[in-house]
Amino acid sequence: MTLSFTKMQGLGNDFIVLDGINQPFTLTPEQIRQLGDRHFGIGFDQLLLVEKPTDPAHDFRYRIFNNDGGEVEQCGNGARCFVRYVTERGLTDKTEISVEVATGIIKPRLEANGLVTVDMGEPRFAPRQIPFVADEDQIEHSLQVGDETVSVSVVSMGNPHAVQVLADIDDGVVERQGPLIEYHPRFPARVNAGFMQVLSRNAVRLRVFERGVGETIACGTGACAAVVSGIRRGLLDETVTVTTRGGNVDITWRGPGQPVLMTGSAVTVFQGTVEI
Numbered sequence: 001m002t003l004s005f006t007k008m009q010g011l012g013n014d015f016i017v018l019d020g021i022n023q024p025f026t027l028t029p030e031q032i033r034q035l036g037d038r039h040f041g042i043g044f045d046q047l048l049l050v051e052k053p054t055d056p057a058h059d060f061r062y063r064i065f066n067n068d069g070g071e072v073e074q075c076g077n078g079a080r081c082f083v084r085y086v087t088e089r090g091l092t093d094k095t096e097i098s099v100e101v102a103t104g105i106i107k108p109r110l111e112a113n114g115l116v117t118v119d120m121g122e123p124r125f126a127p128r129q130i131p132f133v134a135d136e137d138q139i140e141h142s143l144q145v146g147d148e149t150v151s152v153s154v155v156s157m158g159n160p161h162a163v164q165v166l167a168d169i170d171d172g173v174v175e176r177q178g179p180l181i182e183y184h185p186r187f188p189a190r191v192n193a194g195f196m197q198v199l200s201r202n203a204v205r206l207r208v209f210e211r212g213v214g215e216t217i218a219c220g221t222g223a224c225a226a227v228v229s230g231i232r233r234g235l236l237d238e239t240v241t242v243t244t245r246g247g248n249v250d251i252t253w254r255g256p257g258q259p260v261l262m263t264g265s266a267v268t269v270f271q272g273t274v275e276i
């Protein structure tokens with residue numbers, strides 16, 4: 001089978017995007033792993049699939065597969081690339097679209113300056129919504145990670161996140177704790193592990209060890225989860241610039257009951273075909 005693909009990136013979090021509307025196909029997890037291999041395949045953090053919506057009230061269905069072949073619920077940097085892809089390829093003439101993801105609806109909007117703003121929906125905190133093994137919603141939970149006891153905020157942005165606030169995120173903590181937190185038994189669906197350094201009430205640095213990939217250069221849902229957890233901890237104001245290793249993204253959250261808004265770049269890198 002020959003597949004046409006587009007390689008895209010949002011802050012260096014990289015994707016292949018496949019049009020499943022005009023090019024119907026199915027891929028096994030093993031085939032996704034092969035395509036994602038950076039030496040033997042195309043290489044990507046996530047594979048994004050554009051499909052017709054199941055409900056005609058929406059414009060598209062957006063499916064996401066991690067580099068390990070597993071399907072996941074949400075991808076923020078990918079959502080920005082998604083709207084650029086469907087507009088650049090003429091799949092819609094709208095610049096604001098309503099998109100079905102596994103756990104709800106997101107609304108990406110292409111701005112006049114080329115940046116993309118995504119209404120990512122409301123964050124969730126109840127342990128069963130993460131999922132996380134705990135009796136009640138707390139702003140911080142104590143977690144035993146190897147021989148360290150750490151304090152995490154758990155947030156679902158459709159997908160699960162555990163965020164720590166640390167004075168230094170470059171001292172080896174991501175490499176040491178990331179794999180242990182991803183597979184921690186209190187996260188039955190595994191988790192994305194975020195490591196945030198607060199610079200001011202409107203600026204943070206963030207590194208994320210992503211479920212199903214390892215550390216990525218940037219994680220959009222991770223940025224949303226980190227800012228939400230920082231606001232809940234009383235450390236941040238409602239609009240925050242998140243600096244990742246791949247660049248900046250702006251996040252706004254006005255509090256409980258409100259959606260998280262994310263604004264950042266989305267870039268097409270190249271197009272091609274691949275035999276699978």
Ligand SMILES: N[C@@H](CCC[C@H](N)C(=O)O)C(=O)O
Pocket residue numbers: 013045046066072073074075076077078159160192210211212213216218219220221222
């Ligand atoms: N890179 C993403 C998140 C992709 C999914 C994540 N690894 C998961 O397993 O939940 C983003 O930009 O949000």
